[in-house]
Amino acid sequence: MELRLHNTLTRSRDALRPLDPLNVRMYVCGPTVYDHAHIGNARPVIVFDVLFRLLRRLYGAEHVKYVRNITDVDDKINARAADRGISIRELTEETYRWFREDTAALGCLPPTVEPRATEHIAEMRTLIERLVAAGHAYVEQEHVLFNVPSMPDYGQLSRRPLDEMIAGARVDVAPYKRDPMDFVLWKPSDMGVPGWDSPCGIKTPGRPGWHIECSAMSWRHLGETFDIHGGGIDLIFPHHENEIAQSRCAFHTGVMAQMWLHNGFLMLEGEKMSKSLGNFVTIRELLEEWPGEVLRLTMLSTHYRQPINWTRQGLGFAAKTLDKWYRVIGDVEAESGADNPFEHEIAERLSDDLNTPSAISHLHHLADVAEHEEASSALRRRFKGAANLMGLLTETESAWRARAKESVALDEATIGALIAERLAARKSKDFKRADQIREELAAKGIVLMDNKDGTTSWEVAR
């Protein structure tokens, strides 16, 4: 099976040819830890988790290395810590903990490595000194800057020719820049701001610029070149462009990563998500109302490169779908592995540039197939295994139902008593009272189901 992915570098759907199939390497830009992650942050986390799972299936779990960094040095962090009157370390630790909990709830596997920027300052200094030595960077007023014109083919990823960018530049050019396009690799730290020993003989302590951390961490954990680099579409310029400049010029390589993947933006109820307009929602807030799996299925219902419109309606669709699928699988164990033909069929759809909507469509079909096979649980086990490849249907129906029932306002005993009363009413043909109880519970989001064997069970309405 060939994995084809849309490569931003070539603007075409390219087959993945790992540099080393025994060590397939992927780097994804992770969060800056200063606040709760919002649902837009969840998109790359979920999308690249699906890719990670697919790569593990194609190349073997032990042959895939997935690195997602934690940025714990940044001016936003400094400002937030000061606002809250806590230390930077407290803020980043707390935020990182939240992030881990959120991503786990979304059903994402932990990456192979989650490196922190502050633990890679030495690598950053090494890179910076190499760039200066090679004539790609210079020291000015205690800053170290990357000299963009020193790299003739700068701009390949974003396809912005240099002269156009200079013409379009409308930012005030800092006096220490030789060229308007030059960007900061290292800058001095004032008192009260975290600082480390500076490179290049600069006496004042300093801190890294925005882009150098990813070059440093990908180098340390994946090498000078690797297979896949991912992130949000907004990172193409300048972040990824500058990462490429740093890494390629430091190592004298033709590429940094072979494949560059970018997920599209997220809108909220048709509006641009904007903190200043107040329309943004954190993962944590959504998790109070919906199981993480509902968020995950909702996110995967739209192809990763398309803009996604995040709506309550979409969440409702996903919840309803999962209700159905869990009913189909019951409490069976998943069948996973190369021998499961259903899983293979899903893998094929995912191999076509992570076509998750098509894969989900096929899961609907597989659910129908599995449901009709009353005699054997084998197909249900295969269906579950296929869904598991996307990180879906990872628990049992019992666990899923129990989770949904947690959110109900009434306690089990009260519901049970009302069900018993209704059964008695039905027995004595008092259908008026029976319907009254049904409506009473329905008003509280509870749906009653009269089973064939004479019992009555209940579920949470969607």
Place this chain on the structure above:
RNA sequence: GGCCACGUGGCGGAGUGGUUACGCAGCGGACUGCAAAUCCGUGUACGCCAGUUCGAUUCUGGCCGUGGCCUCCA
């Protein structure tokens, strides 16, 4: 201003040079005391205008519309 995406049926959302995507909702039916769930059946589509073609929703050009990047941002 420069660069780049996208525009599919009531809604969500894939895909394709000629053949049913799929899901939800709707409608009809079966089942049910009534329901829920399930099952069977069923309608609606490719922004606009040209061009290429035997044939375009799918390719090309133009137009209109929406959104993104160019400054921190997934």
